[in-house]
Amino acid sequence: MDRPGAIERSLREAAPHEIFDVLRSVLERRHHAEAVELLMVDYAMTQLQPVGILPHTRPAVSVHETAPGRAFGAQEPYCVYDDTTSTVTVHLPLSVRGDRLGVLSVTLRVGEDGLAKCVLEELQQCAAGLAHEVVVAERDTDLFLQARRAERLTLAAEMQWQLLPGRSCTRPEYSLGAQLEPAYAIFGDSFDWSASADDLFVTVSNGMGEGIDAALLTNLAVNALRNARRAGLGLSDQAYLADQAIYGQYGGSRFTSTLLLRFHLPTGDVEIIDAGSPRVWRVRAGVVEAIELEAQMPLGMFEDTDYVPQHFGVEPGDRLLFISDGVYDALSPGGEKYSLRALARSIAATRLLPAPQVPRAMLQELLGHRGSGPAADDSLVMCLDWHGRPAADRAR
Numbered sequence: 001m002d003r004p005g006a007i008e009r010s011l012r013e014a015a016p017h018e019i020f021d022v023l024r025s026v027l028e029r030r031h032h033a034e035a036v037e038l039l040m041v042d043y044a045m046t047q048l049q050p051v052g053i054l055p056h057t058r059p060a061v062s063v064h065e066t067a068p069g070r071a072f073g074a075q076e077p078y079c080v081y082d083d084t085t086s087t088v089t090v091h092l093p094l095s096v097r098g099d100r101l102g103v104l105s106v107t108l109r110v111g112e113d114g115l116a117k118c119v120l121e122e123l124q125q126c127a128a129g130l131a132h133e134v135v136v137a138e139r140d141t142d143l144f145l146q147a148r149r150a151e152r153l154t155l156a157a158e159m160q161w162q163l164l165p166g167r168s169c170t171r172p173e174y175s176l177g178a179q180l181e182p183a184y185a186i187f188g189d190s191f192d193w194s195a196s197a198d199d200l201f202v203t204v205s206n207g208m209g210e211g212i213d214a215a216l217l218t219n220l221a222v223n224a225l226r227n228a229r230r231a232g233l234g235l236s237d238q239a240y241l242a243d244q245a246i247y248g249q250y251g252g253s254r255f256t257s258t259l260l261l262r263f264h265l266p267t268g269d270v271e272i273i274d275a276g277s278p279r280v281w282r283v284r285a286g287v288v289e290a291i292e293l294e295a296q297m298p299l300g301m302f303e304d305t306d307y308v309p310q311h312f313g314v315e316p317g318d319r320l321l322f323i324s325d326g327v328y329d330a331l332s333p334g335g336e337k338y339s340l341r342a343l344a345r346s347i348a349a350t351r352l353l354p355a356p357q358v359p360r361a362m363l364q365e366l367l368g369h370r371g372s373g374p375a376a377d378d379s380l381v382m383c384l385d386w387h388g389r390p391a392a393d394r395a396r
Protein backbone atom coordinates (compact mmCIF):
# COMPACT_ATOMS: atom_id res chain seq x y z
CA MET A 1 0.00 0.00 0.00
CA ASP A 2 1.11 3.57 -0.66
CA ARG A 3 2.32 5.53 2.31
CA PRO A 4 2.22 9.35 2.39
CA GLY A 5 6.00 9.36 1.90
CA ALA A 6 5.62 7.24 -1.22
CA ILE A 7 2.89 9.55 -2.51
CA GLU A 8 5.10 12.59 -2.02
CA ARG A 9 7.94 10.81 -3.80
CA SER A 10 5.61 10.06 -6.73
CA LEU A 11 4.70 13.76 -6.91
CA ARG A 12 8.35 14.81 -6.89
CA GLU A 13 9.18 12.38 -9.68
CA ALA A 14 6.23 13.39 -11.89
CA ALA A 15 6.49 15.88 -14.73
CA PRO A 16 5.45 19.36 -13.50
CA HIS A 17 2.23 19.43 -15.55
CA GLU A 18 1.28 15.90 -14.39
CA ILE A 19 1.56 16.18 -10.59
CA PHE A 20 -2.19 16.59 -10.09
CA ASP A 21 -2.94 13.69 -12.44
CA VAL A 22 -0.51 11.52 -10.46
CA LEU A 23 -2.18 12.40 -7.16
CA ARG A 24 -5.63 11.78 -8.60
CA SER A 25 -4.56 8.33 -9.80
CA VAL A 26 -3.15 7.51 -6.37
CA LEU A 27 -6.36 8.56 -4.59
CA GLU A 28 -8.50 6.62 -7.06
CA ARG A 29 -6.40 3.51 -6.55
CA ARG A 30 -5.89 3.76 -2.79
CA HIS A 31 -9.28 5.10 -1.66
CA HIS A 32 -11.47 4.43 -4.73
CA ALA A 33 -12.11 8.16 -4.98
CA GLU A 34 -15.08 8.90 -7.22
CA ALA A 35 -13.97 12.45 -8.02
CA VAL A 36 -10.82 14.49 -7.41
CA GLU A 37 -10.64 18.19 -8.32
CA LEU A 38 -8.00 20.85 -7.85
CA LEU A 39 -9.18 24.47 -7.60
CA MET A 40 -6.75 27.43 -7.68
CA VAL A 41 -7.72 30.80 -6.23
CA ASP A 42 -7.78 33.53 -8.88
CA TYR A 43 -5.73 36.74 -8.77
CA ALA A 44 -8.62 38.74 -7.35
CA MET A 45 -9.15 36.10 -4.63
CA THR A 46 -12.86 35.93 -5.36
CA GLN A 47 -13.08 32.62 -7.27
CA LEU A 48 -11.65 29.11 -7.17
CA GLN A 49 -10.79 28.02 -10.71
CA PRO A 50 -10.58 24.35 -11.80
CA VAL A 51 -7.20 23.20 -13.09
CA GLY A 52 -7.39 21.88 -16.65
CA ILE A 53 -6.30 22.36 -20.23
CA LEU A 54 -7.25 25.61 -21.97
CA PRO A 55 -9.89 26.64 -22.80
CA HIS A 56 -11.43 26.08 -19.38
CA THR A 57 -14.90 24.58 -19.64
CA ARG A 58 -15.79 23.91 -15.99
CA PRO A 59 -17.30 26.79 -14.04
CA ALA A 60 -15.41 28.57 -11.29
CA VAL A 61 -16.54 28.37 -7.66
CA SER A 62 -17.01 31.44 -5.46
CA VAL A 63 -14.84 31.74 -2.36
CA HIS A 64 -17.96 32.99 -0.56
CA GLU A 65 -20.79 30.76 0.71
CA THR A 66 -19.60 27.56 -1.01
CA ALA A 67 -18.14 24.40 0.49
CA PRO A 68 -14.72 24.77 -1.19
CA GLY A 69 -14.74 28.47 -0.30
CA ARG A 70 -15.41 27.61 3.33
CA ALA A 71 -12.35 25.33 3.42
CA PHE A 72 -10.29 28.02 1.71
CA GLY A 73 -11.38 30.80 4.06
CA ALA A 74 -11.05 28.84 7.29
CA GLN A 75 -7.92 26.97 6.13
CA GLU A 76 -9.43 23.81 7.60
CA PRO A 77 -10.86 20.67 5.95
CA TYR A 78 -14.59 20.87 5.32
CA CYS A 79 -16.65 17.70 4.74
CA VAL A 80 -19.97 17.54 2.91
CA TYR A 81 -21.92 14.28 3.31
CA ASP A 82 -24.48 13.03 0.80
CA ASP A 83 -26.69 10.36 2.38
CA THR A 84 -28.43 9.57 -0.91
CA THR A 85 -25.18 8.36 -2.50
CA SER A 86 -23.34 7.37 0.70
CA THR A 87 -20.45 9.66 -0.20
CA VAL A 88 -18.51 12.48 1.40
CA THR A 89 -16.70 15.25 -0.42
CA VAL A 90 -13.69 16.48 1.53
CA HIS A 91 -12.51 19.98 0.68
CA LEU A 92 -8.89 20.50 1.76
CA PRO A 93 -7.05 23.86 1.70
CA LEU A 94 -3.79 24.02 -0.24
CA SER A 95 -1.27 26.34 1.38
CA VAL A 96 2.48 26.63 1.80
CA ARG A 97 3.78 28.48 4.90
CA GLY A 98 0.56 30.42 5.09
CA ASP A 99 0.37 31.30 1.37
CA ARG A 100 -3.11 30.17 0.31
CA LEU A 101 -3.15 28.58 -3.14
CA GLY A 102 -6.48 26.82 -3.53
CA VAL A 103 -8.50 23.74 -2.57
CA LEU A 104 -8.26 20.00 -3.24
CA SER A 105 -11.71 18.32 -3.32
CA VAL A 106 -11.99 14.55 -2.98
CA THR A 107 -15.25 12.54 -3.11
CA LEU A 108 -15.23 9.12 -1.38
CA ARG A 109 -17.75 6.42 -0.53
CA VAL A 110 -18.28 6.01 3.20
CA GLY A 111 -20.13 3.65 5.50
CA GLU A 112 -22.34 4.37 8.48
CA ASP A 113 -19.35 5.41 10.59
CA GLY A 114 -18.47 8.21 8.20
CA LEU A 115 -14.96 9.22 7.19
CA ALA A 116 -12.21 7.56 9.20
CA LYS A 117 -9.83 9.91 11.00
CA CYS A 118 -6.79 8.19 9.50
CA VAL A 119 -8.17 8.72 5.98
CA LEU A 120 -8.75 12.43 6.63
CA GLU A 121 -5.21 12.79 7.97
CA GLU A 122 -3.78 11.09 4.89
CA LEU A 123 -5.82 13.36 2.62
CA GLN A 124 -4.45 16.37 4.49
CA GLN A 125 -0.91 15.09 3.97
CA CYS A 126 -1.64 14.61 0.28
CA ALA A 127 -2.95 18.18 0.02
CA ALA A 128 0.13 19.52 1.80
CA GLY A 129 2.45 17.56 -0.50
CA LEU A 130 0.56 18.72 -3.60
CA ALA A 131 0.71 22.36 -2.48
CA HIS A 132 4.50 22.25 -2.16
CA GLU A 133 4.85 20.60 -5.56
CA VAL A 134 2.56 23.17 -7.22
CA VAL A 135 4.84 25.97 -6.01
CA VAL A 136 7.88 24.18 -7.43
CA ALA A 137 6.10 23.17 -10.65
CA GLU A 138 5.10 26.76 -11.45
CA ARG A 139 8.73 27.37 -12.43
CA ASP A 140 8.38 24.87 -15.29
CA THR A 141 4.72 24.85 -16.37
CA ASP A 142 1.95 27.42 -16.92
CA LEU A 143 -0.83 24.97 -16.06
CA PHE A 144 -1.46 26.22 -12.52
CA LEU A 145 -0.88 29.89 -13.33
CA GLN A 146 -3.42 29.67 -16.15
CA ALA A 147 -5.97 28.22 -13.75
CA ARG A 148 -5.67 31.33 -11.55
CA ARG A 149 -7.00 33.61 -14.32
CA ALA A 150 -10.67 34.49 -14.33
CA GLU A 151 -9.86 36.90 -17.16
CA ARG A 152 -6.82 37.94 -19.14
CA LEU A 153 -4.08 39.88 -17.36
CA THR A 154 -2.65 43.03 -18.88
CA LEU A 155 1.05 42.76 -19.66
CA ALA A 156 1.84 45.18 -16.82
CA ALA A 157 -0.15 43.02 -14.39
CA GLU A 158 1.65 39.91 -15.64
CA MET A 159 4.97 41.56 -14.79
CA GLN A 160 3.78 42.70 -11.39
CA TRP A 161 2.31 39.39 -10.23
CA GLN A 162 5.47 37.53 -11.22
CA LEU A 163 7.43 39.96 -9.05
CA LEU A 164 5.57 39.21 -5.81
CA PRO A 165 6.76 36.78 -3.11
CA GLY A 166 3.23 35.45 -2.51
CA ARG A 167 0.07 36.92 -1.01
CA SER A 168 0.32 35.68 2.55
CA CYS A 169 2.88 34.21 4.91
CA THR A 170 2.78 32.84 8.45
CA ARG A 171 5.42 32.27 11.10
CA PRO A 172 5.11 31.94 14.88
CA GLU A 173 6.05 35.61 15.29
CA TYR A 174 3.71 37.09 12.68
CA SER A 175 1.07 36.54 10.03
CA LEU A 176 0.76 38.77 7.00
CA GLY A 177 -1.23 39.11 3.81
CA ALA A 178 -1.44 41.58 0.94
CA GLN A 179 -3.59 42.21 -2.12
CA LEU A 180 -3.54 44.46 -5.19
CA GLU A 181 -6.45 45.91 -7.15
CA PRO A 182 -7.46 45.99 -9.94
CA ALA A 183 -6.00 42.48 -9.85
CA TYR A 184 -6.00 41.99 -13.63
CA ALA A 185 -4.77 45.47 -14.55
CA ILE A 186 -2.48 46.72 -11.77
CA PHE A 187 -0.02 49.53 -12.51
CA GLY A 188 2.93 50.30 -10.21
CA ASP A 189 1.93 49.15 -6.72
CA SER A 190 3.92 46.24 -5.33
CA PHE A 191 5.10 44.61 -2.12
CA ASP A 192 7.89 42.30 -1.03
CA TRP A 193 9.02 40.46 2.08
CA SER A 194 11.81 38.19 3.22
CA ALA A 195 12.56 36.62 6.59
CA SER A 196 15.66 35.19 8.25
CA ALA A 197 16.11 33.68 11.70
CA ASP A 198 15.83 37.04 13.45
CA ASP A 199 14.64 39.59 10.88
CA LEU A 200 11.65 40.22 8.66
CA PHE A 201 12.13 42.73 5.84
CA VAL A 202 9.02 44.27 4.28
CA THR A 203 8.70 46.80 1.45
CA VAL A 204 5.59 48.47 0.08
CA SER A 205 6.07 50.35 -3.19
CA ASN A 206 4.06 52.69 -5.38
CA GLY A 207 5.78 53.36 -8.71
CA MET A 208 4.58 56.42 -10.60
CA GLY A 209 2.92 56.15 -14.00
CA GLU A 210 0.65 53.62 -15.64
CA GLY A 211 0.87 50.38 -17.57
CA ILE A 212 4.23 49.07 -18.77
CA ASP A 213 6.08 52.22 -17.68
CA ALA A 214 4.93 51.78 -14.08
CA ALA A 215 5.62 48.03 -14.11
CA LEU A 216 9.17 48.52 -15.44
CA LEU A 217 9.89 51.16 -12.80
CA THR A 218 8.57 48.96 -9.99
CA ASN A 219 10.51 45.94 -11.25
CA LEU A 220 13.71 47.98 -11.18
CA ALA A 221 12.98 49.29 -7.68
CA VAL A 222 12.07 45.92 -6.15
CA ASN A 223 15.02 44.09 -7.70
CA ALA A 224 17.43 46.86 -6.66
CA LEU A 225 16.16 46.55 -3.08
CA ARG A 226 16.46 42.76 -3.22
CA ASN A 227 19.98 42.99 -4.61
CA ALA A 228 21.07 45.24 -1.74
CA ARG A 229 19.24 43.17 0.89
CA ARG A 230 20.76 39.91 -0.37
CA ALA A 231 24.19 41.51 -0.16
CA GLY A 232 23.59 41.82 3.58
CA LEU A 233 23.24 45.61 3.63
CA GLY A 234 21.26 47.54 6.20
CA LEU A 235 18.01 49.38 5.54
CA SER A 236 19.62 52.77 4.85
CA ASP A 237 22.01 51.31 2.29
CA GLN A 238 19.22 49.33 0.66
CA ALA A 239 17.27 52.55 0.16
CA TYR A 240 20.36 54.44 -1.03
CA LEU A 241 21.36 51.87 -3.64
CA ALA A 242 17.81 51.48 -4.96
CA ASP A 243 17.55 55.27 -5.12
CA GLN A 244 20.76 55.41 -7.18
CA ALA A 245 19.64 52.62 -9.50
CA ILE A 246 16.36 54.40 -10.28
CA TYR A 247 17.98 57.82 -10.62
CA GLY A 248 20.67 56.36 -12.86
CA GLN A 249 18.02 54.95 -15.17
CA TYR A 250 15.52 57.83 -15.20
CA GLY A 251 17.52 60.88 -14.11
CA GLY A 252 14.82 61.97 -11.64
CA SER A 253 11.97 61.98 -14.16
CA ARG A 254 10.47 58.88 -12.55
CA PHE A 255 10.53 57.68 -8.96
CA THR A 256 8.84 55.24 -6.62
CA SER A 257 7.31 55.94 -3.22
CA THR A 258 8.38 53.18 -0.85
CA LEU A 259 8.13 52.09 2.76
CA LEU A 260 11.05 49.95 3.93
CA LEU A 261 10.81 48.06 7.22
CA ARG A 262 12.94 45.65 9.22
CA PHE A 263 11.26 43.80 12.09
CA HIS A 264 13.59 42.33 14.72
CA LEU A 265 11.73 39.13 15.51
CA PRO A 266 13.10 38.48 19.04
CA THR A 267 12.24 41.95 20.38
CA GLY A 268 9.59 43.53 18.13
CA ASP A 269 11.79 46.55 17.37
CA VAL A 270 10.90 48.03 13.97
CA GLU A 271 13.28 50.04 11.81
CA ILE A 272 11.46 52.00 9.11
CA ILE A 273 12.22 54.40 6.28
CA ASP A 274 9.32 56.41 4.87
CA ALA A 275 10.36 57.24 1.31
CA GLY A 276 7.01 58.22 -0.11
CA SER A 277 3.26 57.94 0.02
CA PRO A 278 2.27 54.50 1.43
CA ARG A 279 1.06 54.97 5.01
CA VAL A 280 1.09 52.86 8.16
CA TRP A 281 -1.84 52.30 10.52
CA ARG A 282 -1.80 50.41 13.79
CA VAL A 283 -4.56 48.66 15.70
CA ARG A 284 -3.62 48.19 19.37
CA ALA A 285 -6.12 47.12 22.01
CA GLY A 286 -8.94 48.00 19.63
CA VAL A 287 -7.69 51.56 18.97
CA VAL A 288 -7.05 52.49 15.33
CA GLU A 289 -4.35 55.11 14.80
CA ALA A 290 -2.04 56.32 12.05
CA ILE A 291 1.70 56.05 12.74
CA GLU A 292 3.24 59.43 11.95
CA LEU A 293 6.64 59.20 10.26
CA GLU A 294 9.22 61.64 8.96
CA ALA A 295 8.64 61.77 5.21
CA GLN A 296 11.78 61.43 3.09
CA MET A 297 12.30 61.67 -0.66
CA PRO A 298 10.87 58.92 -2.90
CA LEU A 299 13.46 56.54 -4.36
CA GLY A 300 14.99 57.94 -7.56
CA MET A 301 13.78 61.53 -7.24
CA PHE A 302 17.21 63.06 -6.51
CA GLU A 303 20.82 61.95 -6.73
CA ASP A 304 22.77 60.94 -3.58
CA THR A 305 19.83 61.07 -1.17
CA ASP A 306 20.68 59.85 2.34
CA TYR A 307 17.94 57.92 4.11
CA VAL A 308 17.66 57.90 7.91
CA PRO A 309 15.67 55.14 9.63
CA GLN A 310 13.20 55.74 12.44
CA HIS A 311 12.20 53.24 15.09
CA PHE A 312 9.07 52.10 16.86
CA GLY A 313 8.02 48.92 18.62
CA VAL A 314 5.29 46.36 18.11
CA GLU A 315 3.64 44.36 20.86
CA PRO A 316 1.92 40.97 20.74
CA GLY A 317 -1.63 41.54 19.49
CA ASP A 318 -0.73 44.57 17.37
CA ARG A 319 -1.99 44.80 13.81
CA LEU A 320 -0.22 46.97 11.23
CA LEU A 321 -1.73 48.00 7.91
CA PHE A 322 0.23 49.43 4.99
CA ILE A 323 -1.96 51.26 2.50
CA SER A 324 -1.12 52.94 -0.81
CA ASP A 325 -2.47 56.26 -2.04
CA GLY A 326 -4.74 54.46 -4.51
CA VAL A 327 -6.96 53.76 -1.49
CA TYR A 328 -6.90 57.29 -0.06
CA ASP A 329 -7.42 58.98 -3.41
CA ALA A 330 -10.17 56.68 -4.73
CA LEU A 331 -13.17 58.69 -5.93
CA SER A 332 -16.83 57.74 -5.91
CA PRO A 333 -18.85 58.12 -9.13
CA GLY A 334 -19.90 61.49 -7.72
CA GLY A 335 -16.29 62.61 -7.20
CA GLU A 336 -16.17 62.13 -3.41
CA LYS A 337 -12.75 61.03 -2.11
CA TYR A 338 -12.50 57.97 0.13
CA SER A 339 -12.01 59.61 3.52
CA LEU A 340 -9.66 58.70 6.35
CA ARG A 341 -12.73 58.26 8.51
CA ALA A 342 -14.09 55.65 6.09
CA LEU A 343 -10.71 53.94 6.07
CA ALA A 344 -10.60 53.83 9.86
CA ARG A 345 -14.10 52.30 9.88
CA SER A 346 -12.98 49.66 7.38
CA ILE A 347 -9.94 48.82 9.52
CA ALA A 348 -12.14 48.47 12.60
CA ALA A 349 -14.74 46.39 10.75
CA THR A 350 -12.14 43.80 9.71
CA ARG A 351 -10.48 43.50 13.12
CA LEU A 352 -11.72 39.92 13.69
CA LEU A 353 -10.52 38.58 10.34
CA PRO A 354 -7.13 36.86 10.09
CA ALA A 355 -4.42 38.94 8.43
CA PRO A 356 -4.49 37.14 5.04
CA GLN A 357 -8.21 37.93 4.62
CA VAL A 358 -8.10 41.59 5.65
CA PRO A 359 -6.68 43.14 2.43
CA ARG A 360 -9.31 41.52 0.20
CA ALA A 361 -12.13 42.59 2.55
CA MET A 362 -10.91 46.18 2.74
CA LEU A 363 -10.42 46.47 -1.01
CA GLN A 364 -13.89 45.04 -1.57
CA GLU A 365 -15.34 47.79 0.61
CA LEU A 366 -13.30 50.33 -1.35
CA LEU A 367 -14.78 48.96 -4.57
CA GLY A 368 -18.23 49.64 -3.14
CA HIS A 369 -17.24 53.27 -2.70
CA ARG A 370 -15.53 53.61 -6.08
CA GLY A 371 -18.12 51.76 -8.13
CA SER A 372 -17.63 49.32 -10.99
CA GLY A 373 -15.98 51.70 -13.46
CA PRO A 374 -12.28 51.61 -14.40
CA ALA A 375 -9.91 52.48 -11.57
CA ALA A 376 -7.94 55.72 -11.90
CA ASP A 377 -5.11 54.20 -9.84
CA ASP A 378 -4.22 50.83 -8.41
CA SER A 379 -4.60 50.11 -4.71
CA LEU A 380 -2.57 48.06 -2.25
CA VAL A 381 -3.37 46.88 1.26
CA MET A 382 -1.00 44.81 3.39
CA CYS A 383 -1.91 43.55 6.86
CA LEU A 384 0.57 42.24 9.45
CA ASP A 385 -0.49 40.69 12.75
CA TRP A 386 2.31 40.61 15.29
CA HIS A 387 2.31 37.66 17.70
CA GLY A 388 5.83 38.04 19.08
CA ARG A 389 8.41 35.36 19.58
CA PRO A 390 7.42 32.63 22.06
CA ALA A 391 9.26 32.98 25.36
CA ALA A 392 10.82 29.53 25.00
CA ASP A 393 12.37 30.54 21.66
CA ARG A 394 13.63 33.87 23.02
CA ALA A 395 15.49 32.07 25.80
CA ARG A 396 17.53 29.95 23.40
